[in-house]
Amino acid sequence: MKTTGRPVISATGLFTPAESITNEELVAAFNAYVDKHNAEHADAIAAGAIVPLEHSSVEFIEKASGIKARYVLNKAPIIDPDVMEPRHRERSNDELSLMAEIGVAACQQALERAGRDPADVDAVLCAASNMQRPYPAMAIEIQQALGIEGFGFDMNVACSSATFGIQTAADYIRAGNARSVLVVSPEITSGHLNWRDRDSHFIFGDVATAVLVEDVAIAPAEHWDIVGTKLKTVFSNNIRNNFGFLNRAHPESHGSDDKLFVQEGRKVFKEVVPMVAQMIVDESERLGIEPTTLRRLWLHQANTGMNRLIAHRVLGHEANEDESPTVLDTYANTSSAGSIIAFHRHSQDLVPGDTGLICSFGAGYSAGTVFVRKAG
Numbered sequence: 001m002k003t004t005g006r007p008v009i010s011a012t013g014l015f016t017p018a019e020s021i022t023n024e025e026l027v028a029a030f031n032a033y034v035d036k037h038n039a040e041h042a043d044a045i046a047a048g049a050i051v052p053l054e055h056s057s058v059e060f061i062e063k064a065s066g067i068k069a070r071y072v073l074n075k076a077p078i079i080d081p082d083v084m085e086p087r088h089r090e091r092s093n094d095e096l097s098l099m100a101e102i103g104v105a106a107c108q109q110a111l112e113r114a115g116r117d118p119a120d121v122d123a124v125l126c127a128a129s130n131m132q133r134p135y136p137a138m139a140i141e142i143q144q145a146l147g148i149e150g151f152g153f154d155m156n157v158a159c160s161s162a163t164f165g166i167q168t169a170a171d172y173i174r175a176g177n178a179r180s181v182l183v184v185s186p187e188i189t190s191g192h193l194n195w196r197d198r199d200s201h202f203i204f205g206d207v208a209t210a211v212l213v214e215d216v217a218i219a220p221a222e223h224w225d226i227v228g229t230k231l232k233t234v235f236s237n238n239i240r241n242n243f244g245f246l247n248r249a250h251p252e253s254h255g256s257d258d259k260l261f262v263q264e265g266r267k268v269f270k271e272v273v274p275m276v277a278q279m280i281v282d283e284s285e286r287l288g289i290e291p292t293t294l295r296r297l298w299l300h301q302a303n304t305g306m307n308r309l310i311a312h313r314v315l316g317h318e319a320n321e322d323e324s325p326t327v328l329d330t331y332a333n334t335s336s337a338g339s340i341i342a343f344h345r346h347s348q349d350l351v352p353g354d355t356g357l358i359c360s361f362g363a364g365y366s367a368g369t370v371f372v373r374k375a376g
């Protein structure tokens with residue numbers, strides 16, 4: 001079949017775990033852990049040798065972030081004050097790995113929605129903040145499970161992984177190197193979160209999303225034209241995770257907090273909001289789109305305050321839920337999947353000709369914009 005080199009989004013898919021943790025359940029577990037820790041170290045605390053841990057609060061979490069609950073793949077150990085981390089059964093090499101399993105589920109939905117036979121997909125990009133293992137690539141396992149020929153590889157750009165994946169897929173289409181590319185983002189963020197850290201224990205949740213990027217020549221009649229994509233990175237230590245293969249066996253590594261997600265939340269807030277707002281405005285201008293006419297913003301889901309400020313700067317007024325939908329209340333921050341969940345769940349009501357923006361931002365720093373227009 002003839003190709004056009006014009007990339008579109010044919011369909012999206014979403015996998016949501018069965019279990020969810022409310023703020024109340026999370027805080028109860030955290031505070032039980034704090035009480036136990038302080039009781040066990042009562043003498044050292046009394047002597048001033050260590051400072052007591054402080055309780056977390058449901059009110060703080062909701063006010064600071066907009067998060068009310070988060071889905072997780074393995075709830076019980078996370079809210080057990082003696083464990084407070086996910087514990088997954090180690091699977092044999094002959095079984096589909098956990099990350100591939102949820103990625104496949106999201107991909108299957110995207111393929112079904114597009115009416116696409118997996119045999120006609122050319123490539124799988126697994127774009128996520130954390131990979132379950134270094135190799136073989138998660139993308140290749142997902143490719144094999146779906147029965148896709150061609151190729152697959154993993155890419156990690158933290159919270160911007162999905163939009164970086166979409167631009168990469170779009171570039172394959174533009175160059176004529178592929179006609180159909182799956183961008184899958186299985187985000188098992190419960191594994192990199194320090195559930196004992198009061199400042200961040202409420203932030204993340206688990207999910208998987210998939211985006212099918214295709215040449216318009218083979219896309220279903222109802223699709224989203226990709227009007228333009230833009231990526232940006234600026235190095236920062238303000239969101240960092242030092243876990244890696246070089247420190248695996250280091251004696252100081254065990255239990256060390258910096259081998260999990262660590263952030264300077266206030267600095268991130270202050271530095272990323274203006275950077276992203278400016279990027280959106282500049283890119284709108286380049287594409288000849290008046291930002292105030294954007295019908296909907298599907299922003300990265302990290303924090304309602306950040307989204308409120310970015311949307312205000314772009315639209316010129318306080319955005320309502322229709323203009324800038326949030327999924328933070330039920331999903332929390334799902335890293336790169338957040339803006340895709342928002343798009344997946346809140347795009348059906350738009351009409352042909354409506355233009356919107358999928359936008360991610362996060363560690364790196366990294367940011368990505370994907371302007372889309374409904375067609376069909």
Ligand code: COA
Pocket residue numbers: 055056057060061064065159198199200203239263264265266268269302303306333361362363
């Ligand atoms: N429960 C109750 N109080 C808490 C708390 C908790 N779980 N965690 C922190 N606090 C307290 C702090 O001790 C501090 O008290 P103080 O003012 O008496 O010192 C106060 O709340 C404010 O703490 P701070 O960490 O500055 O909170 P914040 O208002 O900046 O909100 C974030 C924290 C993380 C929600 C916010 O900085 C943020 O969203 N940043 C954006 C970055 C982001 O989301 N990144 C994710 C990766 S993209």
